[in-house]
Amino acid sequence: MNIVVCVKHVPDATANRTFRASDNTVDRAGVDGLLSELDEYAVEEALKIAEAGDGEVTVLTMGPEPATDAIRKSLQMGAHKGVHVSDDAIHGSDAIATSLVLAAALKRLEYDLVLCGMASTDGVMGLVPAMLAERLGIPALTYAVEVSIDGDRVTVRRDSDTAVETVVAPLPAVVSVTDQINEPRYPSFKGIMAAKKKPVETWTLADLDVDASQVGLDAAGTAVTSYQARPPRSSGTVISDEGDGGVQLVDFLAAQKFV
Amino acid sequence: MSEILVLVDHDDGAVRKTTTELLTIARRLGEPSAVYVGAGAEAARETLQAYGAAKVYVADSPDMDEYLVAPKVEVLAQLMASASPAAVLIPSTPEGKDIAGRLAIRTDSGVITDAVDARPGGGEGLETTQSVFAGGYTVEARVTRGTPIVTVKPNSATPEQAEGAAQVESVSVTIPDSARATRITDRQPRTKSGRPELTEAAIVVSGGRGTGGDFAPVEAFADSLGAAVGASRAAVDSGWYPHAFQVGQTGKTVSPQLYVAAGISGAIQHRAGMQTSKTIVAVNKDSDSPIFDLVDFGVVGDLHKILPQATEEITRRKG
Structure with missing residues (x-):
């Protein structure tokens, strides 16, 4: 069973993320990058499925040179090999172009199952899994909280606002997983050492027969016209409970007309 | 006046508040057409009319509930071709994003998610507002290609009533064989808490x-x-x-x-x-x-x- 996990290298969400003033794209240089936390769940799920049977896990990413760190972290967790699509023309790509490049790369790989995180932690759009499935002409089972493989079928459980659903589809399929699905492992020392010897291929757009004019900022279907930092909230009143904290809380709520 | 498609979010005919919010936003952009997929359209029509839907496109077939987003994607793609709307508004839910993503690829249109506002863009198209980086920034954006597809967050507008014609048009939908292989085999409805909906509550x-x-x-x-x-x-x-x-x-x-x-x-x-x-x-x-x-x-x-x-x-x- 060949599993490909699509991962993204993103600016650390706990740092002060911002935009590049020159072109209104996400600033990926000023803030340290890492494997998107939500993708760790997809890597973990891939490893669990591979370990339960006879599987090989390939990690696929696209992005500038430092994005290889996201592959390395996945390899340290236990993935077998990596593919990094890197090309200057990719800068500023929207979800449509991202799915184009990833789908082109997937067509060059062998896959039975494509796993994704539910969204990246930078853009948080959550569009790429459905877009990939649309481009590849295969099922998309999104927001899975449980995945099981039975022969050539995949079954997932989804936990929506209105219902808990069980969905079945034939393989190959795209499955995106939420942070409820598992507890991602930390790389072991052995895993870190082993990752150094694992193969990582770097592909360009030319390798994928994708024309540079189809990707990047100029080809994007959307444009950020302006961005503004949210003004810090003016600091309010903080009191210590001296026995009447609850009453004081209600006094505040009453003054604001909530009571 | 240009047509704005609004995908109706409903629970067997009970229209969710997010839909009346989307209709209110759609009226600022053009003439709203509600797109109702599934059973119960007759019960929903009154609400859709009260919030200004000029048309109500209805697509229903008995086996629709067995599929994930495929029926909604088919209906919207069909209407985008036949009605040439100026924009498509979809609730910003996991399902709404799956629909928006597939539609964007199928129609080669730009897509914006999690908008908290959409307004005429001055000149052409529309302009949206989103909160990004964990609420640290507010950005304004435009769709620059195709028909703008925008998913809108709950609570982005106060629903305002405005009588619409709510003319019903039936839409036939054929689910492609490729989508039929993916089936919902079990659905356990969640028990309701009796409290307000989390995303709608004041x-x-x-x-x-x-x-x-x-x-x-x-x-x-x-x-x-x-x-x-x-x-x-x-x-x-x-x-x-x-x-x-x-x-x-x-x-x-x-x-x-x-x-x-x-x-x-x-x-x-x-x-x-x-x-x-x-x-x-x-x-x-x-x-x-x-x-x-x-x-x-x-x-x-x-x-x-x-x-x-x-x-x-x-x-x-x-x-």
């Missing part, structure tokens, strides 16, 4: 690690205010409250008039889900918790003492 009271697993004081306080109950990721991960109520980056984003955080430290993942609330109140034992940087009013202390006292005080004042 007041939200959330509990976190500080509850120690006991949500009774949080629920009692919420009920005294007529509020929805939320939970932090720590509380959900501990199994104390269902994931459907999680507020934060990987749960719901809420933007109520009043948000009360009880026993929640205020990590960035949580702030991402509640930072745009109008008024923020926190109760927490640790005075150094980052949540206190956000509050309009905060109490440092034990929520198990403070919340019951506040609940009792509210009940007393109500007489």
Whole structure:
């Protein structure tokens, strides 16, 4: 069973993320990058499925040179090999172009199952899994909280606002997983050492027969016209409970007309 | 006037508030057409008319419920070709994003997710507003290719009534064989809590690690205010409250008039889900918790003492 996990290298969400003033794209240089936390769940799920049977896990990413760190972290967790699509023309790509490049790369790989995180932690759009499935002409089972493989079928459980659903589809399929699905492992020392010897291929757009004019900022279907930092909230009143904290809380709520 | 397609979010004919919000936004952009997929359109028509739908496209077939987003994608793609709308508005839910993503590829159109506003763009097209980077930035954006597809967050507009013609047009939908292989084999509806919907509520009271697993004081306080109950990721991960109520980056984003955080430290993942609330109140034992940087009013202390006292005080004042 060949599993490909699509991962993204993103600016650390706990740092002060911002935009590049020159072109209104996400600033990926000023803030340290890492494997998107939500993708760790997809890597973990891939490893669990591979370990339960006879599987090989390939990690696929696209992005500038430092994005290889996201592959390395996945390899340290236990993935077998990596593919990094890197090309200057990719800068500023929207979800449509991202799915184009990833789908082109997937067509060059062998896959039975494509796993994704539910969204990246930078853009948080959550569009790429459905877009990939649309481009590849295969099922998309999104927001899975449980995945099981039975022969050539995949079954997932989804936990929506209105219902808990069980969905079945034939393989190959795209499955995106939420942070409820598992507890991602930390790389072991052995895993870190082993990752150094694992193969990582770097592909360009030319390798994928994708024309540079189809990707990047100029080809994007959307444009950020302006961005503004949210003004810090003016600091309010903080009191210590001296026995009447609850009453004081209600006094505040009453003054604001909530009571 | 140009047509704006609005995908109706409904529960077997009961139109959700998000739909009336989308119709209200759509009226600023053009003439709204509601797109109703599934059973129960007759019951929904009155509401759609009251909020200004000029047309109601209805697509229904008996086996539709067995599929995920395929029927809705087919109907919208068909209408985008036949009606040439100026924009398509879709609720910003997991399902809505799957639909938007597939439509964008199929129609080669730009897509914007999680908009909190959409307005005429001055000149051509539309302009949207989104809150990004965990609420740290506000961005304005435009769709520059194809038909703008925009998913809109709940609570982005106050629904305003305006009588529409609500002329019903039936749309036939054929689910392609390729989509038929993916089937929903079981669906267990969630039991309703009787409290307001988390993303629609005017007041939200959330509990976190500080509850120690006991949500009774949080629920009692919420009920005294007529509020929805939320939970932090720590509380959900501990199994104390269902994931459907999680507020934060990987749960719901809420933007109520009043948000009360009880026993929640205020990590960035949580702030991402509640930072745009109008008024923020926190109760927490640790005075150094980052949540206190956000509050309009905060109490440092034990929520198990403070919340019951506040609940009792509210009940007393109500007489």
